[in-house]
Amino acid sequence: MRLIRHPVTAVIAFLLMAAAVALDAGEPAPGKSAPAGMVSVPAGIYRPLFRGPDDLREVPVKALWLEEAPVTNTDFLEFVRQNPQWRRSRVARLFADSGYLRHWAGDLDPGPGATDLQPVVDVSWFAAKAYATWKGRRLLTTAEWELAASIGPDHRAGTNDPGFLRAIQHWYVTPTPAVLPVVKTRRPNLDGVHDLHGLIWEWTADFNSALVSGDARGDTGLDRQLFCGAGSLGATDRSNFPAFMRFGFRSSLKASYTLPNLGFRCALDVPVTPVASVTLTPSPAP
Amino acid sequence: MKFPLSCITVLAASLLLGADPASPSLPKILPPCCRELKPAGPPTDKSLYQLDSEWTSDVGRKVKLGVLRGRPQVLAMFFTHCEYACPIILNDLQRLQKALPDGLREQVDFVLVSFDPERDTPESLRAYREKSQLGADHWTLLSGRPDDVRELAALLGINYMKDARGQFAHSNMITLLNAEGEIIRQQIGLNQEPKELVAALKQSVLEPQRNRP
Known part of the structure; x- marks a missing residue:
């Protein structure tokens, strides 16, 4: 890092840093509503399926704005129009395997096999991440995705609702239809989020944090040769079979993979009000 | 005078x-990451050097991975506070370096990239370099932003997560990059004979010479 030599620059830099710290420590701005196409998802607690003996059983997840549906072919078309390096014929093999957008008719033509409101699939993690960055958004962490996905259409604690889990499980064992349904045809969850289940699988920002060497249907006894710290991991809740499936699925992915039932959606951190103005008010005398 | x-x-x-x-x-001696950048055309389709992310070396300079272009690199991810596997990975890398025949050894560089941006500052990487006696002539130590670390790991097929104690559970993987930054071989697991990696490096150094007109 370059040394700051000018005192004024140093002061400004300090103020900026202080402002950044203040912003960090802020509370969600009251009354701010999510941008169009996004919904507010309240803060909550994620209970990881696998955890080490020293790990937290409960991971706090901040409130966020979440796209109410997966990214569609129409959305993605605009992205590849503006970012030629992500067109099918130009994408670097490093960032997407040869199946990238294979169901589209051409570089800028989704064609009859990919209608406007179907979720975009056959996109790699890199492509999903690039889209999110281009949008000024980001991919969800696995914790955020799992928490959002645990909320049912009728009960907040969807994972305690056998009917909800059964419906998800049923979808998991149903082959992907040749023609994907369009987004938002099913009931949303209680936060107004559609299609977390029942339509496609979704990339998460840290999909590659799952430490499983192969089959995740049981407690696989992770190989210490392959994974540092692996011996410490074990499953917590075996009754949540769909979460097991997702865990195994994610751990089988590579970032350049493209699959006909794997898409994504984006999120945004909820802007916070700086607390600096609050701390200026004098505290009551002791 | x-x-x-x-x-x-x-x-x-x-x-x-x-x-x-x-x-x-x-x-x-500046480590391989921090020497002069030789002009070269755009990276190949499979080159890791297409990544635009910026990394901080233990000598405190910000570099892009493309600076490593031109020589084969042996790359592993680690973190200096690692209690279990990283010392073994490092040992594997050093054993590989020793096993390279004269003439080849001088042409192969080694890169360690940290999982732990928070604690692996240039200073702690430098201390690690000294403690582990990693000569600046061939060894590069880098740390980067969490997102960029996640992306590089994704490219290498390395999974990792941080636990509550600040330890990183991670795949143990050694990756060989050719001079263009393309992955030519990966070895998963610890404590393996370096024979195959030596052979792959030998081939990667010889091949471009054979193909030259």
């Missing part, structure tokens, strides 16, 4: 390389 002359040489060298003269402890 000797003293001022060497002063001028050092100054000239640091200017040439764009080093911050205020930085007190630049080693005499």
Whole structure:
């Protein structure tokens, strides 16, 4: 890092840093509503399926704005129009395997096999991440995705609702239809989020944090040769079979993979009000 | 005369390389990441050097991975506070370096990239370099932003997560990159004979020479 030599620059830099710290420590701005196409998802607690003996059983997840549906072919078309390096014929093999957008008719033509409101699939993690960055958004962490996905259409604690889990499980064992349904045809969850289940699988920002060497249907006894710290991991809740499936699925992915039932959606951190103005008010005398 | 002359040489060298003269402890030999960048065409379709992310080396300079282009690299991810596997990975890398035949050893560089941006500052990477005796002639130590670390790991097929104690559980993987930054071989697991990696490196150094007109 370059040394700051000018005192004024140093002061400004300090103020900026202080402002950044203040912003960090802020509370969600009251009354701010999510941008169009996004919904507010309240803060909550994620209970990881696998955890080490020293790990937290409960991971706090901040409130966020979440796209109410997966990214569609129409959305993605605009992205590849503006970012030629992500067109099918130009994408670097490093960032997407040869199946990238294979169901589209051409570089800028989704064609009859990919209608406007179907979720975009056959996109790699890199492509999903690039889209999110281009949008000024980001991919969800696995914790955020799992928490959002645990909320049912009728009960907040969807994972305690056998009917909800059964419906998800049923979808998991149903082959992907040749023609994907369009987004938002099913009931949303209680936060107004559609299609977390029942339509496609979704990339998460840290999909590659799952430490499983192969089959995740049981407690696989992770190989210490392959994974540092692996011996410490074990499953917590075996009754949540769909979460097991997702865990195994994610751990089988590579970032350049493209699959006909794997898409994504984006999120945004909820802007916070700086607390600096609050701390200026004098505290009551002791 | 000797003293001022060497002063001028050092100054000239640091200017040439764009080093911050205020930085007190630049080693005499700069690690492979921080030498002059040779001009080259755009990276190949499979090259890791397409990544645009910026990394901080233990000598405190920000670099892109493309600076490593031109020589084969042996790459592993680690973190300095690692209690279990990383010392073994490092041992595997050092054993590989020793096993390279004369003539090849001089042409192969090693890169360690940290999982732990928070604690692996240039200072702690430098301390690790000294403690582990990683010569600046062939060893590069890098740390980067969490997102960029996640992306590089994704490219290498390395999974990792941080636990509550600040330890990283991670895949143990050694990756060989050819001079263009393409993955030519990966070895998963610890404590393996370096024979196959040596053979792959040999081939990767010989191949471009064979293909030359």
